[in-house]
Amino acid sequence: MRFLTADYLFPLYIIPIKEGVLQISNDGQVIAIFKNRSEVPQAKLEIFEGIICPGFVNAHCHLELSHLKGNAEKGKGFLEFSNIIRERDSYIDTAKEQAIERAEQEMIANGIVGVGDICNTSDTLKQKQKENLKYYNFIETFCVNVNKIDVIFNQAIELKNEFRAADQIASIVPHSLYSVPPVLMNKIKNAFDEKDELLTFHMQETKEENQLFENKKGDFFDWLNGMNATSSIWKDRNKSTDILQELGCKKVLLVHNTFAKKEDITDNYYCTCPKANLYIENDLPDYSIFDTDKLCVGTDSLASNDALSILDELLIIQNNSNFDLNTLLKIACKNGAKALGFEQLGTFKKGKIPGVNLIKSLADNKITKLI
Numbered sequence: 103m104r105f106l107t108a109d110y111l112f113p114l115y116i117i118p119i120k121e122g123v124l125q126i127s128n129d130g131q132v133i134a135i136f137k138n139r140s141e142v143p144q145a146k147l148e149i150f151e152g153i154i155c156p157g158f159v160n161a162h163c164h165l166e167l168s169h170l171k172g173n174a175e176k177g178k179g180f181l182e183f184s185n186i187i188r189e190r191d192s193y194i195d196t197a198k199e200q201a202i203e204r205a206e207q208e209m210i211a212n213g214i215v216g217v218g219d220i221c222n223t224s225d226t227l228k229q230k231q232k233e234n235l236k237y238y239n240f241i242e243t244f245c246v247n248v249n250k251i252d253v254i255f256n257q258a259i260e261l262k263n264e265f266r267a268a269d270q271i272a273s274i275v276p277h278s279l280y281s282v283p284p285v286l287m288n289k290i291k292n293a294f295d296e297k298d299e300l301l302t303f304h305m306q307e308t309k310e311e312n313q314l315f316e317n318k319k320g321d322f323f324d325w326l327n328g329m330n331a332t333s334s335i336w337k338d339r340n341k342s343t344d345i346l347q348e349l350g351c352k353k354v355l356l357v358h359n360t361f362a363k364k365e366d367i368t369d370n371y372y373c374t375c376p377k378a379n380l381y382i383e384n385d386l387p388d389y390s391i392f393d394t395d396k397l398c399v400g401t402d403s404l405a406s407n408d409a410l411s412i413l414d415e416l417l418i419i420q421n422n423s424n425f426d427l428n429t430l431l432k433i434a435c436k437n438g439a440k441a442l443g444f445e446q447l448g449t450f451k452k453g454k455i456p457g458v459n460l461i462k463s464l465a466d467n468k469i470t471k472l473i
């Protein structure tokens with residue numbers, strides 16, 4: 103049994119408590135919260151400098167791309183970045199495995215306890231079976247040619263079954279609206295079952311994506327045509343958000359939204375990956391458009407980030423929004439846990455096992471430059 107206290111306790115289901123005390127069992131389960139240190143025998147208190155909050159939830163990652171760290175040049179745009187991703191298979195398995203293990207260790211060291219992870223392969227499965235972190239695995243489909251849809255979809259089903267057979271949470275998801283024709287979207291929708299808690303996909307990550315649907319031209323239009331993509335991808339779709347109608351009413355988490363406008367925002371969950379947006383597009387979303395009860399934070403992969411740290415991401419969001427510290431921590435812990443259905447994570451509510459983070463790099467309730 104431990105009684106942890108710091109300058110402030112951020113339970114996240116109630117307002118922050120100055121010098122609040124968190125009582126947890128030896129296996130990390132929240133037993134109680136005390137509003138005053140005087141309620142706990144002095145000798146039992148463990149007093150820290152800084153603030154205490156629950157473990158972070160990384161709502162969007164691609165753990166299997168960890169071996170591509172540093173390969174992409176910064177600020178070159180999405181199409182250039184996609185060329186780097188195409189090199190993903192030209193590495194030996196041990197290099198991939200070691201990078202995955204290191205990346206997971208990095209997340210743990212950075213206070214992350216749960217992850218929404220995009221999977222195109224089963225490369226990460228061995229690591230995930232160690233259950234160091236809680237994962238929701240999103241089996242991603244990307245197919246712009248109609249004649250390949252059956253093969254791609256069947257591979258996705260097989261991969262989903264492989265993850266589920268290993269006791270992992272897994273759902274098939276579209277990569278984005280521009281990379282999944284309506285026929286494939288229908289197959290994904292028809293394959294939903296009672297275990298599919300959440301769907302997620304990349305959304306409005308680039309200006310070119312909006313241009314493709316709104317004007318039927320631009321760099322994405324040329325890129326897709328160069329791959330002999332079916333015109334059904336853009337013909338009857340007029341904006342990225344049309345994907346929501348095609349998928350029906352499942353709970354969804356839309357990732358990036360860098361070029362979303364206020365009128366695009368729905369009551370779904372949104373995930374921002376600011377460092378990846380700066381890395382690839384050198385741009386950020388307008389944070390004033392989001393509902394802070396529905397906004398989550400992700401790191402994206404090490405192919406488009408130099409670290410897997412939610413606190414690093416929060417620093418960027420803080421400096422580009424008017425969110426206070428409690429809001430920042432809520433989007434980093436509680437909202438991601440809610441979106442991903444991780445009921446044990448996200449807040450210090452009694453009975454949860456949410457992990458405990460101590461943050462020391464603070465000044466005047468602001469996250470300061472991390473050293």
Ligand SMILES: [Zn+2]
Pocket residue numbers: 162163164220304357402403
């Ligand atoms: Zn991504």
